[in-house]
Amino acid sequence: MTPTETVLSALTALFVNFDGEAARDLLAPGYIQHNPNVPTGAEAVIGFLPALKDSGFEATTHRVISEGDLIVTHNTYNNSQLLGADSLVSFDVFRVEDGKVVEHWDNLQAPLAETASGRSMTDGTATVTDLDKTAENKALVKGFVTDVLHGKAPEKITDYISTETYMQHNPYVADGLEGLGTFLAGLAESGTTLAYTETHMVVAQGNFVFTASEGVFGDAPTAFFDLFRVEDGKIVEHWDTVEEIPAEMAHENGKF
Template sequence: MGKETIHKSIIRDFYRRAVGEGDLAFAEQIIADDYIQHSTTVKPGKPGLLEALAYMKQMPKPPATSAPFMRLIAEGDYVVTNMSFGWAGKQKAVIDLFRFRDGQVVEHWDAMADQPETTLNGHALIDGPLPRETPQSTSQNKTLVTDCMEQIFINRQLEKLSDFVADTLKQHRPEIANGLSGLKTYLQPQPEYQTVEKVLLIIAEGDFVVVQSSGTWQQKPTVFYDVFRLDEGLIVEHWGLK
């Protein structure tokens, strides 16, 4: 069993046991003592996370408004989860990024948003296919997305967009319309919307590639989380939170 499979199993159990059931002993076991928390909604370090989990255990849980959805993508020491769930009458979308060391979670980043009432593409923030059980073309897909981030998102060489993106691109970011043309329309105005200045991490598994990058959103410093699904050498679906 590869370490990616083990890491994904630990994260599944973390959501089920520590978050869902309030099993603080399990959280204590899998969270490293020098754990680094990047979420501003939780106090720093392992004590801050355990305190947050204890608080959640005591809180009355509102009835779920929809079945939860989870996608896991893992490479090396990293696991990414895309989650969608109903909470207090709103549909929540979350991207979590975990870093492992010696079988424990040692670092965590996240982004969260509510599903807006209207979008330019008509799709949910997070839904769609899961990673294939027999991943293929991981290295090629990671290389293509790496080049796409450099040439398209950072350097804005939009004339090369069709080298990376399918005409029929299915879009999940609410401010971007479907198709290659929708992404091109979104990327053209600078710097009113989004600029990407640096790629921080790229995690790939089969037909999915996740990118953590830094830049600006409406001229404010921002960290972006983009999830791409590829098919036959092109990006065919895109999710993203910030």
């Protein structure tokens, strides 16, 4: 199987069939876990499956992108009270090695019923295209992350984001550069800090580029998982999940 097929088979085993034996064949015994609330190792995840099944847990995968040994899935989890809320939107990142899933990162956020843009956190374009532009699109998003998100040269924002079309799926931000500007101005007025300090992962496939970063939101250490869609050399669509990084975790692997 390809790395993508391995990950999708593991997700089916875990979250559709709740099949511990099938999952055990797909997860490395030393599976490295970065979800702060789940102990590391394959058996910790497999042992959780009966309770997850009994809870009526449902998983829907909206997008899948891959680069090398890293696979990113964009998911909705319903009946997910065992994970912290009735419904959660998640970006999950898996690393595959020798046909097994060996490492997992995720970022979870409860969706809002009403959003600033009228878009949900998961709708919009899902088809991977422009595979020949993967490197070009990855470089564009890396530039955006450095200049705008990390604040090196925020005035260059229109070099990266389309001034004509920018579809926003962050529930608190309206469409377009104007919507983003209004949101950031509101944070500044309230004295709320929003800062990206380090980007740990960039995964690109065609028109989609995913980044996993840490920083500060308000007074809390925070993980920012962002997905960007690029078209004709500009970022035209954005999804994300934002989650506070707890001081204590169920393992010693860290969030990243």
